[in-house]
Amino acid sequence: MIRAVAFDVGETLISDDRVWGTWADWLGVHRHTLSALVGAVVAQGRDNADALRLLRPGLDAEAERAAMERAGRGEALDESDLYPDVRPALAAFQALGVRVVVAGNQTARAGALLRALDLPVDAVATSGEWGVAKPDPGFFARTIELAGAPAAEVLYVGDHPQNDVGPARAAGMRTAHLRRGPLGHLWADSAEAQAADWRVRSLTELVDVVRSG
Template identity: 40%
Template sequence: MALKAVFFDVGETLVDEERWWRVLAERSGLQPHVVWAALGVTIERGEEHDELWRHLGIDRPTGWWNDLAYELEDLYPDAIPCLEAVRSRGLRVGVVGNQTEALERWARESALPADVISSSASLGVRKPDLRFFAGVVELADCAPEELAYVGDRVDNDVLPARAAGLVAVHLRRGPWGRLQKAPVSALTIDPLDELTDALASLA
């Protein structure tokens, strides 16, 4: 069945989160390399972001954490061209990841070339819960097999998207994208501008 829509994860798929993590470290009173190290432990153990704070020995921040947003210059150089290229092929484009309301608002205000912009905050459920992907399918207004989901994480994006019946695309960049191994059968791209050719191979 032909694809009708392509939806994208946000962090380390469209957005380079290095500056975001650096700001987080500074506001937490930590050196950035300490946070990088704790993040590495979190990835190695297959844990969620929230476990990062336990490794650092501090409480998860509140207040400013929910207001911390990306900036336009945080977008990877290939992000907008890729969204535009997919859209030019007549496919619906969506941007939906595990983000706060502030980050969803940033995506909307950035005028990304997307037909749908949402987040786990709006859906009320986070990846890798299959209900997240059921919500994504509803937003895409098509059958699961007509929707591709592009993300950097095998555990949060590739495996649950496939389990929900979507076409999963693994983007190998960022800490998770480089360190986690996708199934051999997974559609894998590196970098993002390989996406349109990869999708064409499915036709």
């Protein structure tokens, strides 16, 4: 039985278009150029920040992010960044009596922005707030604690097989791979994605899975 559902953030609840678009504008390159580089480095199994370093060798992402904030071009998030199925699906989960939490690899600032959206969720936490990030087992231990249920009764939902599905399964959680965004499509047929308990194309579809299960 699923008593709690925990959601990844980027390309699960929100589109990453704004994030990478802001970086491209800041670095003075076409958005398509950075988008293509992000896809390339991730497909090679590298960190997506390596795409930024290809454009500016030696770039310190955290220092650069701070500079963007000082210039008034820092992180932002509003209703337009949410995928259309997010609010209705989260509300539907709560209506089923399922605890709904958000736990993703985001900054502390992103955590505050997510809370400001007043989503129908019970709790929001980010790796920046916890000081531990996916795929570290410590992140999933914190997620289970946030969910407030035994690991086997918590469903973790994400688009990234290596960061989401694999380590969540290793932590004893149930898993759902969401075929959304570049990585969700790129690795949809990977062994990690195929090992998920469920593979879905929308959060609406996942509501039906939990309702019937």
